[in-house]
Amino acid sequence: MLAEKYPEEVKKIFAKYPPEQKRSAVMPLLYLAQRDEGFVTKAALEDIAQMLDITSTDVAEIVGFYTLYHDEKAGKYRMQVCTDLPCALRGADKFLEELCGNLGVKVGETTPDGMVTVEAVMCLAGCDKAPMFQIQSPDGIAYHDNMTVDKTMELVAALRKSGKEVK
Amino acid sequence: MAHLLLRHRDIPDIGKMDVYEKNGGFEAFKKAVTKMKPQEVTDSVKASWLRGRGGAGFSTGLKWGFIPKDIWPHYVVANADESEPGTFKDREIMESNPFQFLEGVAIAAYATGANAAYIYLRGEFWPVAAILDEKIADMEKAGFLGDKLFGTDFSLRIYTHLGAGAYICGEETALLESIEGKRGQPRIRPPFPAVYGLYGKPTVVNNVETLTNVPLIVEKGSDWYKSLGTADSPGVKIFSLSGRVNQPGNYELPFGTTFRELIYNYGGGIIDGRPIKAIMAAGASSAMIVADDKALDTPMDYASVRALGADLGSASVIVIDDTVSLEWVISKTIHFFKHESCGKCTPCREGTYWMLHLIERIENGEKTKETVELLHSVARQMLNKNLCPLGDFSTMAVTTAIERFPADFEASAAGGEHG
Secondary structure, eight states, X not given: OHHHHSHHHHHXXXXXXXXXXXXXXXXXXXXXXXXXXXXXXXXXXXXHHHHHTSOHHXXXXXXXXXTTOOSSOOOSEXXXXXXXXXXXXXXXXXXXXXXXXXXXXXXXXXXXXXXEEEEEESOOSOGGGOSOEEEEETTEEEXXXXXXXXXXXXXXXXXXXXXXXXX | OOOSSSGGGTSTTTTSHHHHHHTTTTHHHHHHHHHOOHHHHHHHHHHHTOBOTTTTOOBHHHHHHTSOSSSOOEEEEEEEOOOSTTOOHHHXXXXXXXXXXXXXXXXXXXXXXXXXXXXXXXXXXXXXXXXXXXXXXXXXXXXXXXXXXXXXXXXXXXXXXXXXXXXXXXXXXXXXXXXXXXXXXXXXXXXXXXXXXXXXXXXXXXXXXXXXXXXXXXXXXXXXXXXXXXXXXXXXXXXXXXXXXXXXXXXXXXXXXXXHIIIIIISOSBGGGOOEEEEXXXXXXXXXXXXXXXXXXXXXXXXXXXXXXXXXXXXXXXXXXXXBOHHHHHHHHHHHHHHHOOSOSHHHXXXXXXXXXXXXXXXXXXXXXXXXXXXXXXXXXXXXXXXXXXXXXXXXXXHHHHHHOGGGGSTTSOOSSBO
C-alpha cells in the first residue's frame, strides 16, 4: 500500500492538486508504485484506483498509454537509447548495434544477470549530445550524453558492481 | 551580444538565487505586482509582439488577453514537454537559468489572475523537475511565492508535473488532459483552453522559452524588445542545431539570422566538409528545404521560412548532407510519428500505419514508381483531417522529400543512411 509505505511522498503528491481533482495524482503515484519492482503490479493498480476513486481500468489505461510506465518486469536498469533522426544522423543506430553486440543481447532483451535491458526509444531532447541514452531505474531517470560503446560498457560494469545508479 | 535567455553562458551560477538576484533577478516580477495592473502587463507583452516559441508562433499577449474575467479560477501552465526530435532548448534553460523561466511563469500568472501554475515536464526530464522543485522552494523561502506577495493581495504557487513519455502531450489540450490524470489525447476545439482549460477553467499554456522572455519585456519595455530581431518576428530565438554539423548545440541569435550563418559560422559547417543537401527547420515535423544558396541566405524568421515552403516552428534545425538518403530520413520520421500518434483521429492513426507499411516496402526492395506515388498519396490524404497538428506534421517530410528530392526515390537510388 503506497499510503502506508510512502506516507510523506503521497501527502506531497496530493498537495499539488485541488482536493476535488485528485485524479491528477495518478501519474506521480504510478511512478511511486514502480519504484520497487520497476513495473506496476496488479495490486498497485487496485491500490491507486481506490485512492483516487476511479477504476483499476482507468489506471491501467494510463500505464498502457505512456511509455515510461511498465506492466512487466525487465532488467533493473532500462537503458533507453535514442535512435530518432537527429541522433541517428550522428551514429546512434551503429552505437546501439555495437552496444547490443558487446552486451550479448538484442534490442528489447535483458542481460542474463537481470541488470540491463536495452531499449530503442524516441527522441529524448539530447540531439546535440548523441549518441545518448537515459537509464530508467528505481532511482529515477538519468541522462548519459555523448556516449561511446567503451564508456557505456564501463558504466555497465560499475552498475553491476555497485547495483546502484552512477553518473 | 550578451545572452538574454541563455544567460548562464555569460554569468556563471545564475541558477543560484543570490547570483540571480544580484543580476536584477525578480525585479521585473516585483515591478509587475507592485507597480502595474495585470492588464498593463498583458498590454506590454502584446505590444512587444512576443510570439510563442513552442512552434505555432502565436502572439503571447493576445493569448493572455483571451482569458475571460467572469470565470474563475484561472491557471497558467508552462509547456515543458519538449519532445520534437531536434529540439533541446528548454532543457538547457531549465537546467541552467531556471529562475528567469520561473519568474516568467510568475509574471504570466499575475497578468492573467492565476494563483496556481503548473509546469508540465516530459517524464524524461525527471532530473530537471528535481532542479525546479528546489528552485521553487528557494523562491518560497525568499518570499517570491506564497501568500500576499510583496504586501499585496496576490498569492501564487507553482507546481511541477511529470509526464511519462508521450510526444502528443506537447499539444496543449492533450497536455491538460494529462495533468487531469487521463490519457494525453487532444480535445475538440473550440472551446479553447483560454476559456475551457485545466479542470475546465480558463488557462494560459505557454512554452518555456516564451515565458523566459517575459521578465525582459517587463523590465526593459516592449520598444526595446522590438528593436531586436525582425518586424515580423521580434526578439531573440534559441536555435537548436543538430544533424551533420561539426558543432551541434543551442545558439541564441536574433530572428533574421540566415541559415548559412547558423550552420557555417556557429555550427562550424558540415562534418568532413561535405556538401549540404537538405534542411529541416522545425524538427521532424518539417517540410524539407532544398539547401541551395537561396535557402542558405534566407533569414530565419516565421514569414521568410514560410516563403520557402516550410515552417520555422520551434527552430530545431536538422542538417542533412549529401551522404544521406532522404528515403532513410522519412523512414525515421514515419517510424516516429507512427509510434507517437495517440490513436484518437482515424486519418492520423491509420495514415501513419500505412505510411510505415509503404516505406518498409520501399526499403525492402519494392522501390517502384507506384509504391512511392502511393506513399505520397496517403500522406496527402491525411492533411487537414485531424483534431491536432500531429497528423499533418507526420506528412510534411514525406510529401516534400518525394516532391523536392525525386532522385532519392528513383529505383536506382541507394537507400540507407549513407547513399
